[in-house]
Amino acid sequence: MNNIIIGTAGHIDHGKTTLVRHLTNVNTDTMKEEKERGMTIDLGFAPLITPDGQIFSIIDVPGHEKFIKNMVAGAKGIDFVLFLIACDDGIMPQTIEHKEILKLLGIQHGIIVLSKRDLVSSEKVEELKKEISSFFDDNFFKSFPIVEVSNKDEHSYRILYNKIIEETSKIAKTISEKNKFFRLDIDKVYSPKGVGTIVSGTSEGTISKGDFLTLYPHKIQVRIKAIQTHGKSVDTIVSHQRCAFNISGVTAKEIERGNVLTNHPALLNSRLIDVLFTPLN
Structure with a gap:
């Protein structure tokens, strides 16, 4: 399998850094200000180890509108996106902005992750899925599977991990060494x-x-x-x-x-x- 760069995307406080921590056991918020404010400010990085021992890289990006420049710096060069939408908030301003940025950058593979599943009812989740289907109305994100995760259910992150491995295996063949120069x-x-x-x-x-x-x-x-x-x-x-x-x-x-x-x-x-x-x- 080829090396794959995975990036996060989504509105502030929708669980991007928490998700990376569950998948990798790494807290990507390393700056003092990030820990004090409880929000991602700059890019964070963590290794995701595959079942066969290969290491994929995860780039965790900030969701706050003030740090959109940092988000773009991280999104450049990723092959696969974990696009987070919190079940209690739904689609928010940076959900829309990050979607447009990923579309402009040509990111065509990923998973839509519905975070904070434990905070809402099943009816609310179904409503959100319908809203997402309407929101992602172009072909660009139509093929993205949807996975629900909850901080109170560690198994949900195992399901997500398995889905990441499954989906990235489909695109690994298309990623090759195209560059003669470095x-x-x-x-x-x-x-x-x-x-x-x-x-x-x-x-x-x-x-x-x-x-x-x-x-x-x-x-x-x-x-x-x-x-x-x-x-x-x-x-x-x-x-x-x-x-x-x-x-x-x-x-x-x-x-x-x-x-x-x-x-x-x-x-x-x-x-x-x-x-x-x-x-x-």
Whole structure:
């Protein structure tokens, strides 16, 4: 099975981070402010281990409207989405906004997860399903199965886990190594004391420890000193893996989210862009 990147989506407080914790035993809210406010602010990451021992990456995104830019940074590059809608709230503003973002990004595979099932009656759930059927009225999400989960029923998350494995197995064949060159769109940068510069993102292509890359738009050559994926040191990374690089040749202060690391020889810096606008309803 190929590597698959799974992302969450949905309105604030609809249970995205809780869901990831049930599936992976990892709390992706690591920032002090996130823990104090009880809400996801930046991107979080966790490994999902498959029955055959393969590791998929889950990207947990914020649901609050103020952090929609962070959500887009996380949604870019995902292959499969867990789209959460809380049974007690139903469809909310960021439910709509996240749906439109995923549609624009071309995400075509996923599961609609109805969270907080224990808070409502069976009649309410059926009403919500009808509302969802009307809301997801285009072909883009029509094939998404619906799974209900409850914090009071751990088995419901096991059912969801099995459904994730089933659904991702259908798309694994279509995900292949298409990139001759390597590219990493940087979504996190930090500098632990005594370690140096660390950048992370979702890989496109293959690269190894000791290889050289160019940082754009700075056009600075950097060397990969070490590679990790979900805390495990590796010598080589391939497409569709969450990875962190320890790099030399640049300081963390010189890098920001959105910078690019690549070995592609044809990239150019430019002040001109072509933009295609897709108006939303």
